[in-house]
Amino acid sequence: MKPVDPGRDTRILMDERGLTYGDGLFETMRAEGGRLPLLERHLDRLLADCHRLHMPIPDRERLAAQSTSIAAAAGGGVVKIIVTRGAGARGYRPPQDPEPRVMIEAFPLPEIPRENYTDGVSIQICSTRIGRSSATAGIKHLGRLEQVLASSELQGDCAEGLMLDEHGHVIEGTRCNLLLARDGVLSTPRLEMSGVAGVMRSLVLETAEAIGVEVREEPVMLGDLERADEVLLTNAVIGVWPVNRIDSLRWRRSPGAIGRRLMVAVAADRVPAWAP
Amino acid sequence: MKPVDPGRDTRILMDERGLTYGDGLFETMRAEGGRLPLLERHLDRLLADCHRLHMPIPDRERLAAQSTSIAAAAGGGVVKIIVTRGAGARGYRPPQDPEPRVMIEAFPLPEIPRENYTDGVSIQICSTRIGRSSATAGIKHLGRLEQVLASSELQGDCAEGLMLDEHGHVIEGTRCNLLLARDGVLSTPRLEMSGVAGVMRSLVLETAEAIGVEVREEPVMLGDLERADEVLLTNAVIGVWPVNRIDSLRWRRSPGAIGRRLMVAVAADRVPAWAP
Numbered sequence: 001m002k003p004v005d006p007g008r009d010t011r012i013l014m015d016e017r018g019l020t021y022g023d024g025l026f027e028t029m030r031a032e033g034g035r036l037p038l039l040e041r042h043l044d045r046l047l048a049d050c051h052r053l054h055m056p057i058p059d060r061e062r063l064a065a066q067s068t069s070i071a072a073a074a075g076g077g078v079v080k081i082i083v084t085r086g087a088g089a090r091g092y093r094p095p096q097d098p099e100p101r102v103m104i105e106a107f108p109l110p111e112i113p114r115e116n117y118t119d120g121v122s123i124q125i126c127s128t129r130i131g132r133s134s135a136t137a138g139i140k141h142l143g144r145l146e147q148v149l150a151s152s153e154l155q156g157d158c159a160e161g162l163m164l165d166e167h168g169h170v171i172e173g174t175r176c177n178l179l180l181a182r183d184g185v186l187s188t189p190r191l192e193m194s195g196v197a198g199v200m201r202s203l204v205l206e207t208a209e210a211i212g213v214e215v216r217e218e219p220v221m222l223g224d225l226e227r228a229d230e231v232l233l234t235n236a237v238i239g240v241w242p243v244n245r246i247d248s249l250r251w252r253r254s255p256g257a258i259g260r261r262l263m264v265a266v267a268a269d270r271v272p273a274w275a276p
Numbered sequence: 277m278k279p280v281d282p283g284r285d286t287r288i289l290m291d292e293r294g295l296t297y298g299d300g301l302f303e304t305m306r307a308e309g310g311r312l313p314l315l316e317r318h319l320d321r322l323l324a325d326c327h328r329l330h331m332p333i334p335d336r337e338r339l340a341a342q343s344t345s346i347a348a349a350a351g352g353g354v355v356k357i358i359v360t361r362g363a364g365a366r367g368y369r370p371p372q373d374p375e376p377r378v379m380i381e382a383f384p385l386p387e388i389p390r391e392n393y394t395d396g397v398s399i400q401i402c403s404t405r406i407g408r409s410s411a412t413a414g415i416k417h418l419g420r421l422e423q424v425l426a427s428s429e430l431q432g433d434c435a436e437g438l439m440l441d442e443h444g445h446v447i448e449g450t451r452c453n454l455l456l457a458r459d460g461v462l463s464t465p466r467l468e469m470s471g472v473a474g475v476m477r478s479l480v481l482e483t484a485e486a487i488g489v490e491v492r493e494e495p496v497m498l499g500d501l502e503r504a505d506e507v508l509l510t511n512a513v514i515g516v517w518p519v520n521r522i523d524s525l526r527w528r529r530s531p532g533a534i535g536r537r538l539m540v541a542v543a544a545d546r547v548p549a550w551a552p
Contacts, residue, residue: 010379012285013292014358022298022419028366053421054428080366082290085424090304090356090383092420092450093427103286107366131409132442135422143298143419144368145329146411148361151369152330166408166469174368193442 016101018084021092022143024101025049027081027199030237030271031071031106036079037270038236039067041199046083049139055085056100066104074106078237084142112238117263117276120244120254121159121233123173125222126150130163130171130194138197150174159241160233165194170220173233176241177201180220181230181258187216200234200266207265213258225249230256239266239274292377294360297368298419300377301325303357303475306513306547307347307382312355313546314512315340317475322359325415331361332376342380350382354513360418388514393539393552396520396530397435397509399449401498402426406439406447406470414473426450435517436509441470446496452509452517453477456500457534463492463500476510476542483541489534501525506532515542515550 018024027042036042043060050057063081071079085094086101128150136143146163151174154161160173171189172178177198179188186208191197208215225231231243231251240263242255255263255276267274294300303318312318319336326333339357347355361370362377404426412419422439427450430437436449447465448454453474455464462484467473484491501507507519507527516539518531531539531552543550 009288010381012288013294013377014356014379014381016289016295017424019289019292019295019360019418020302020358020420021424022421023424026296053425078366080290082296084295090354091386091427092423093430094424101289103290105286105290110367128411129409131407131412133405133407133409133422134442135404135425136407141419141421142295143417143421144296145298145417145419146409147368148293148297148299148370149329149411151367154369166410 015087016084017086017088018082018101018142022141023094024082024084024142025053025140026083026142027140028236029067029079029081031074031077031079032271034072034075036067036071038199038203039064041203042081042236045140045197045199046081049141050083052139054094055083056098058083058100058102063102070104070106077109078107080105080107082142110237116159116238116241117274120242120251122157122245123160123162123233123243124153124155124158124247126153126161126163126174128153128163130165132165132193134193137193137195138191140196147174162246164222168221170222170225171195176233176235176238178220179204179232179234180224180228181232181256182228184258185214185216186258187218187220187224189220190217198235200236200239203266204232204234204240204262207262208258211261211265230254230259232259232262239263239271291363292360293362293364294358294377294418298417299370300358300360300418301329301416302359302418303416304512305343305355305357307350307353307355308547310348310351312343312347314475314479315343317479318357318512321416321473321475322357325417326359328415329417330370331359332374334359334376334378339378346380346382353385354383356381356383358418386513388549392435392514392517393550396518396527398433398521399436399438399509399519400429400431400434400523402429402437402439402450404429404439406441408441408469410469413469413471414467416472423450438522440498444497446498446501447471449509452511452514454496455480455508455510456496456504457506457508457532458504460534461490461492462534463494463496465496466493474511476512476515479542480508480510480516480538483538484534487537487541506530506535508535508538515539515547
């Protein structure tokens with residue numbers, strides 16, 4: 001247990017609205033060969049979400065330059081941006097003229113078995129439910145306690161856990177979005193009330209449309225997983241993982257036809273390891 | 277805009293799960309005459325919520341001693357405790373052996389007009405909806421973005437704003453719990469899906485039962501506010517405020533009979549300023 005240190009560190013932390021109220025946003029970007037292949041998409045989302053939270057919009061060129069320089073130094077890995085509303089007095093109400101704090105740092109790439117792309121992954125259903133909130137749905141904000149609790153449920157052989165809302169809608173994984181293919185149509189849960197509108201999710205949906213696959217955003221229930229020909233997970237670090245097992249459900253062809261085409265397309269000119 | 281400083285401060289902030297994932301809790305205690313009259317109740321809730329989040333339980337005696345010593349030095353005001361899951365690598369999953377970080381600091385008492393107790397306060401209905409989440413409901417966790425957004429709606433003459441959930445249930449204020457009196461019965465919204473189970477709320481409910489007022493936790497809709505004889509707001513800093521106006525609804529007797537009795541009872545031997 002760290003002792004109370006009523007000094008400089010505590011002051012920095014207790015004045016920072018990102019800590020005290022979860023009043024901020026983040027992006028987790030894959031760095032590959034010293035570059036950030038999805039940088040512009042990440043910045044699009046980050047700045048749109050700043051706008052949604054009525055935060056001053058950070059300078060895009062500067063964010064891009066700083067992130068790029070950190071990626072170049074790191075080579076590969078993950079570059080994380082956090083933008084908070086910055087320091088503020090006690091009280092939820094935002095300061096009149098907040099000075100957002102921008103933090104950018106490189107992290108090592110998590111270990112990802114090659115088989116996750118070639119054979120798919122086994123996942124589970126979490127018992128921790130994801131909340132419903134029109135005010136914050138879709139936003140990659142700092143308040144991720146539900147995901148923390150759901151992640152701690154993950155069994156050793158499971159690469160991810162799916163989270164359902166109180167009505168039994170399947171929303172997403174703890175750190176991935178979810179897509180299903182059935183009869184040649186790609187569907188993914190609507191995110192108006194829950195979940196994070198992932199950068200890789202939007203890239204995959206656009207890619208699907210570009211290669212002629214019909215795309216639907218619609219409610220997804222557990223029964224839809226049972227009937228799916230293919231189940232896919234996406235995020236900006238892993239790319240696309242096909243799912244070969246959810247509890248007792250199994251998929252023999254993993255990746256399937258649609259997943260394979262999408263994986264090849266998103267990998268091209270970006271991150272070779274994302275290909276199956 | 278604060279520049280990126282990839283140095284010590286950023287490292288402290290970006291490693292701290294309270295900041296990166298809202299993975300922590302807080303308490304806001306009223307200090308009065310160098311004492312913390314509701315300390316034991318705050319510690320009860322804090323430790324129960326640590327348990328609910330599967331966090332190591334901080335040493336109660338030490339928390340009490342540190343808080344008391346900070347209150348003694350401050351005299352009056354607000355003493356805030358933050359407990360987070362501490363430092364951790366990137367990723368939602370909690371570390372195997374987290375070392376919680378405890379921070380305790382004194383803040384000045386906000387300016388509270390005396391009339392808030394003697395004549396009541398005017399409040400508004402916020403358009404920002406409060407979310408529903410069985411995993412986090414009731415917990416005073418660090419993810420307070422909905423409250424941040426709702427607070428920024430507050431008009432200059434409004435002391436507080438009420439937040440409704442997606443179904444139109446009135447849940448609480450941005451920083452206060454809500455109670456209604458009608459025909460001698462005190463009712464307050466259930467908090468199984470939304471809201472913070474406030475320390476002052478529980479004291480007021482217990483006090484009501486002790487003085488023979490029937491108490492009900494039940495769903496509350498806007499129509500229930502219209503029919504209420506008295507509307508009360510509670511939190512551990514302000515005590516109890518009677519409401520004299522919500523948008524076009526007005527209450528002439530503020531505080532009313534039940535509010536006055538509760539205000540006198542919670543003030544006694546604790547904070548004289550809480551009395552009407």
